[in-house]
Amino acid sequence: METLITIVLDGLQYSSYLFIVSVGLTVIFGVMKILNVTHASFFTWGAYTAAFFIGKFSEMGWPDAFGFVIIFASAAVVGLVLGLLIERGLLRHMYERDEVLIVLATFGLFLMLEDLILLVFGVNPYFAYQPMALLESVEVGGITRDVYGLTLIGLAALVALACWYGQNRTKWGKLLIAVIYDREMSEAMGINVTVVYVVTFVIGAVLGALGGAYIAPTVSVTPGFGVDVIVLSFAVVVIGGMGSIPGALIGSILVGLLRALAVHKLPEIELFVVFAVMAIVLVFRPEGLFAPAKPRKI
């Protein structure tokens, strides 16, 4: 029983981490049809900004709880600044181009942003342990768990709820769905698609940065540490269906739980299991588990 509780909690914690990062990726793809490689940069820049300022404010004697404010502020600022710069500065000039070209452009930009991190933050890793240390630990299922890690599950639930509510219960969500299904028709009906694109891209960027900023207190923030996360996020998005928010949620839970099961019961297949799930899903449902239906244009 202890092992089962641990596997479920470990799985949910890892799923939450994956979901927060991958939901931004899938939102951007769903609306804009862009496979955005710079999403890894949002994650990394969010982590660096949060870790840098948590360290600075801690040195200045600010209370550790202020670290939580920094985390959310870092995500918002990084997402807003980078999101606007990238969408307005690069992507808007490429919407009519081939999708492969846009992927290559975002990949190039990702490499540039990685180098820019070295120039801005240097090569030394950053530590921002204060928020994690503040929340201490609890005993669950016979082992010690850090409360900070458990709050990740709550944060992911909030993000999922906000995404669901925003998409299904607001006017903005209806506009978004319209653009997802048919950009030209939406434009003809008077929807300002440019604004929808900008807002969507910024929201996706903020979510990517939030993933990095929230995870920063648990890791050593080093150059290039966002690359692996983004590879996993791509797997999650492919499993769930590209552009589907429920798909990203289910994909994250599936990957997180199966990975936790493998680590506890058969660690040798831990690396294999994530991509095996992706391969199986692609064989039987090439469009992913929850890909949005595509209207047939005549």
Added chain:
Amino acid sequence: MQKAITSNRIGTMLAAAAMSVAAVAATGAQAKDAIKIAVPAFLSGGAAGPFGVPARNGAEIVIDAINKGTLPAPYNTKGFAGATASVDFIDESGGSTKQVAEYRNLVQKRGMDVVIGYISSGSCVALAPVIEELKTLTVLATCGTPRIFEDHSWKYTFRTMGHATSDNVAAALYVASDLPDVNTYTGINQNYAWGQDSWRDFDLTMQQVKPSSKASDKLQFPKIFAGQYGTEISALSLDKSDLVHSSFWGGDLEAFIFQGAARGLYKKKKVVLTVGGTASYRLGKKMPDGVVLGARGPYGILVRDRKTALNEWFINTYKNRYGTYPSGPAYQYGQAVLATKIAFDKAAAAAGGYPTQDQVIDAFTGMEFESFSTTVKMALGKGHQAITENGYGITKYDSEEGEPGVTDVKFFPAECVMPPEGVSSVDWIKGGMKGAKC
């Protein structure tokens, strides 16, 4: 008349040609003002902070001191066989393919006389054949895989520190002698050659030095640079083993320490970190007490209290310049530079002038010297692979001094933790570590 003039001209030309040939032949014995040294180390990426930057700094202070002749005696002569070194620090990140291309560039286009460095075993394995092809003296400083000299013989390649086998043999010996309550053990190591080999050597040695001990059947080999180890830490916590072995390094090591500390892993289990020394100064108070800490040899925090002139010079010079104590990679790179100077000076003394590269290689082969913190013997790999003592201690933060420390430090002799010449590490351990002088 014309004939005589022609004969004189021919004689003059022949004499000039003969003198030129003699001059060229004698070049090897003439003084040389400068040599060019390249020092590759990770200057970007996750390994830069814990490894690359201290490694670079360690090399820098030693090269500067050699150029000025300010190293402690007996190494207080100026230069490498009198030649002043100009140094280029190169970024090792980007993978082994890039390193091979970069090495060719360094030697063939930029005319480096010596290359000293390399942290990654991947870099070292990929470069060894290229070094031989380009015939340039190269001193490997930190990379750990035993395969370099166990699988091949090389002329131009040297390694001036012990390889990974000594780290894990010493770890097992320490556990067997100082932690008698440990009867079961498990491991978390990165899923590539370094992690797999480290676990193999530790496990094999444990079976030799404490046959009653038992390894867990659920070993963790997460992907390198995974960063998130929450699930693995849960699995380790639930595992009934008394001890956890890890050869994690860089950002992975620091993340594992943070996440494990928050989860109480270091209170619940004994944990051996074979490369933990690289994190101790960086983490300070955040490094948990009670961890069995290695530094990949007698370096860094393990030798901070060794009162020799060379060690005190190294620690004080490093601390004054960079504001922190030198960690293992700083020592290892400093040691590689020092070994190169000693080989140059020794060869020059034998040649009676500036030595040729072959004379330096002859002097280097099988050399024994006092380094900053230990005695180094080039005893394996036909005189190209060093052996040194290796040790471990238990972390204990010194609140009075406000700095990390270690207690119960124990060193094992070089001949105790490294195989004899001509025997592979695995065969040596499996065969009961015959000839080990502990």
